[in-house]
Amino acid sequence: MVDEAINTSLIEGESLNPASVRSSLQNYLNLTPNPINVADVKAEGMAALLVDVRKHFNKPLSKEALFSWHRMVLAGFEDNILHSDLTVGQWRDSPEPMQIVSGPVGY
Numbered sequence: 001m002v003d004e005a006i007n008t009s010l011i012e013g014e015s016l017n018p019a020s021v022r023s024s025l026q027n028y029l030n031l032t033p034n035p036i037n038v039a040d041v042k043a044e045g046m047a048a049l050l051v052d053v054r055k056h057f058n059k060p061l062s063k064e065a066l067f068s069w070h071r072m073v074l075a076g077f078e079d080n081i082l083h084s085d086l087t088v089g090q091w092r093d094s095p096e097p098m099q100i101v102s103g104p105v106g107y
Contacts, residue, residue, distance in 0.1 A: 001025055005046040016043050025051065045075030 005021045020040035024047030027035045038044055049072040056065065071089040087093065 001047075001050050005043070005050055009042070009046060014042065016040070016046060020044075021047060024048075041076035045072045048072045048075075 002018055002021050002025065005025075006016050006018060009016045017040055020038050020043035023036040023038045024040075024044045026032050027038065028047050028051040049069050052069065052072065059065070067089040074088045092098065
């Protein structure tokens, strides 16, 4: 799951710290007697997403689940100036057509 989180994030040009992802996953999977303090919001969000998807993979996909996953995977992005126009946990409402862009924003 650590590799999946890191490789998925790399597709978008984000580099997650493996130790932060591992600690976050341990917390979400209740693998430690005391939660580990993780300061990386993006690692926390990705860990939350991966665990939630695995817990609910057999349920029908709902708007609520999709929006929740979107909020998890984009945790920390709302505060980033490059992503200030990002609408998290909602349908897109831009009049502009959807574009698929590869790589980090600003390059």
